Amino acid sequence: MGLEVTAIVDGRARHRRLVAELESALAGNRERLRVKKRTVSNLFRYEGRAAATARRVDLGRFNQPLAVDLVERTLDVQGLATYEDIVDFVLPYGLAPTITPELKHITVGGAIVGIGIESNSYRYGFVHDALMDADVLLPDGRVVLCSADNEHADLFHGLANSYGTLGYVLRARLRLRPARRYVALQTRAFTSAEDLVGALAAAVDDPSVDYLESLTYAKDRLYLTAGRDTDAAEEVTSVYGSTVFYREVSRPGALTLTTKDYFFRYDPEWFWALPHSSAVDLFRKYAPRRLRHSAFYSRYTDWRSVVEQKLHLGGGGGDDDPMELLIQDWQVPWRHARPLLDFALDTVDLDGSPLMAVPVRVPASAPCYPMTPGELYLNVGSYFYVRRKPGHERFDATRAIDEFCFGHDGIKMLYSTTFLGEEEFGRRYGGAAYAALKEKYDPRRLLPTLFEKAVSAH
Numbered sequence: 001m002g003l004e005v006t007a008i009v010d011g012r013a014r015h016r017r018l019v020a021e022l023e024s025a026l027a028g029n030r031e032r033l034r035v036k037k038r039t040v041s042n043l044f045r046y047e048g049r050a051a052a053t054a055r056r057v058d059l060g061r062f063n064q065p066l067a068v069d070l071v072e073r074t075l076d077v078q079g080l081a082t083y084e085d086i087v088d089f090v091l092p093y094g095l096a097p098t099i100t101p102e103l104k105h106i107t108v109g110g111a112i113v114g115i116g117i118e119s120n121s122y123r124y125g126f127v128h129d130a131l132m133d134a135d136v137l138l139p140d141g142r143v144v145l146c147s148a149d150n151e152h153a154d155l156f157h158g159l160a161n162s163y164g165t166l167g168y169v170l171r172a173r174l175r176l177r178p179a180r181r182y183v184a185l186q187t188r189a190f191t192s193a194e195d196l197v198g199a200l201a202a203a204v205d206d207p208s209v210d211y212l213e214s215l216t217y218a219k220d221r222l223y224l225t226a227g228r229d230t231d232a233a234e235e236v237t238s239v240y241g242s243t244v245f246y247r248e249v250s251r252p253g254a255l256t257l258t259t260k261d262y263f264f265r266y267d268p269e270w271f272w273a274l275p276h277s278s279a280v281d282l283f284r285k286y287a288p289r290r291l292r293h294s295a296f297y298s299r300y301t302d303w304r305s306v307v308e309q310k311l312h313l314g315g316g317g318g319d320d321d322p323m324e325l326l327i328q329d330w331q332v333p334w335r336h337a338r339p340l341l342d343f344a345l346d347t348v349d350l351d352g353s354p355l356m357a358v359p360v361r362v363p364a365s366a367p368c369y370p371m372t373p374g375e376l377y378l379n380v381g382s383y384f385y386v387r388r389k390p391g392h393e394r395f396d397a398t399r400a401i402d403e404f405c406f407g408h409d410g411i412k413m414l415y416s417t418t419f420l421g422e423e424e425f426g427r428r429y430g431g432a433a434y435a436a437l438k439e440k441y442d443p444r445r446l447l448p449t450l451f452e453k454a455v456s457a458h
């Protein structure tokens with residue numbers, strides 16, 4: 001392949017122009033900042049919080065893939081580009097992001113600062129592990145280039161799990177990996193967590209397997225789905241129309257999807273949030289594609305809860321509601337994998353929803369998200385309502401699994417509600433390293449601290 005085709009669709013000049021405009025608009029900023037963007041947020045809180053007053057900075061135009069280098073297998077992309085746009089940009093060249101989050105409208109900047117994970121994280125780590133360099137807007141209006149070996153290497157390493165509290169990623173350069181046209185899936189059933197965890201560990205070392213995840217409904221009803229990249233397919237299933245992906249992998253069998261459908265397989269049902277009713281079945285069958293995605297459901301759910309509050313209809317989720325949210329991801333070292341699964345299944349009444357578990361191995365520990373490099377972890381995720389057990393207080397299930405996770409050398413993601421006090425939060429999430437970064441890059445506290453963002457304020 002000749003060098004003349006290494007950079008396809010080069011939007012970098014436009015990006016530089018936008019950066020110059022932004023720097024001049026924000027020069028010497030001393031006000032608190034808050035980002036305005038065009039896509040939905042995937043930051044989630046069990047209960048609403050009042051937004052602090054701040055100057056709104058519109059980064060909506062920083063939303064394009066810029067260039068793909070076919071020789072180096074890298075992508076230059078603006079921070080607010082969505083994963084759907086990224087996949088559409090690189091897949092025609094037989095390339096894919098190392099990690100593609102499962103919801104189409106997650107942005108690359110959000111995933112870098114928010115710990116992006118997938119069913120191949122045992123091979124490639126998290127989204128930020130593929131980061132090569134980034135342009136970051138600092139709260140004082142400067143835009144700096146950070147990489148692993150320049151004067152802003154501390155910021156480069158500190159971006160992971162910073163949730164926009166050090167600055168905003170305007171552009172990132174990421175390593176890509178080869179992709180094929182389809183992903184062939186094979187699901188097996190298990191009747192104990194011990195057997196499932198053993199099979200997962202064996203599959204991690206199998207070079208013919210490219211993706212691994214499991215759905216667990218009960219201690220004796222667990223499924224492991226292994227995926228393989230391939231260019232050959234006899235029959236291809238679509239995740240749209242009447243197909244409900246998670247049900248397809250909640251029984252033993254084989255299935256082949258296009259690679260793009262595989263990446264976003266949980267998007268049309270927002271994992272398993274769409275209810276089962278004949279009205280929703282009709283919606284599945286006839287709704288246009290532009291309405292069959294998680295961003296539409298997310299906007300609809302937000303709109304409905306505002307209307308319910310305004311009309312005093314009581315949208316549920318209160319003390320009397322038997323259902324409560326359990327939307328979290330926890331990771332523990334492999335020696336605690338089976339105990340975590342068993343503990344979660346003993347603690348939670350899943351009411352028919354599954355837990356998702358995937359193996360994860362990171363090549364390096366991030367200062368604000370400490371994990372042991374090279375060690376295999378199990379990530380257990382819950383993405384829906386669960387039934388509160390008799391005698392339990394609201395969100396006891398979250399608190400109990402958090403405690404188990406932290407008590408077993410684990411860590412959890414911060415995109416959802418966290419109950420830690422400030423001191424323990426600092427111990428768990430690299431507090432000293434974070435404080436040094438905050439002092440250097442946001443000495444005037446124009447952005448919230450990570451603790452404020454994750455626990456105490458918006």
Ligand SMILES: Cc1cc2nc3c(=O)[nH]c(=O)nc-3n(C[C@H](O)[C@H](O)[C@H](O)COP(=O)(O)OP(=O)(O)OC[C@H]3O[C@@H](n4cnc5c(N)ncnc54)[C@H](O)[C@@H]3O)c2cc1C
Pocket residue numbers: 035040041042043044079080100101102103105106107108109110111113114115116117118163164165167168169170327383415416453
């Ligand atoms: C229901 C649900 C499902 C999820 N599913 C997945 C999944 O399948 N895979 C996965 O990997 N993750 C998943 N996540 C986690 C998600 O990746 C993180 O919450 C991520 O931070 C969301 O990014 P976003 O682009 O939606 O940004 P937002 O939700 O808008 O922002 C998230 C945080 O990142 C900050 N931020 C956003 N853009 C930037 C930027 N350019 N630079 C710096 N900071 C920025 C914001 O200030 C905010 O603090 C899920 C979260 C939820 C609530």
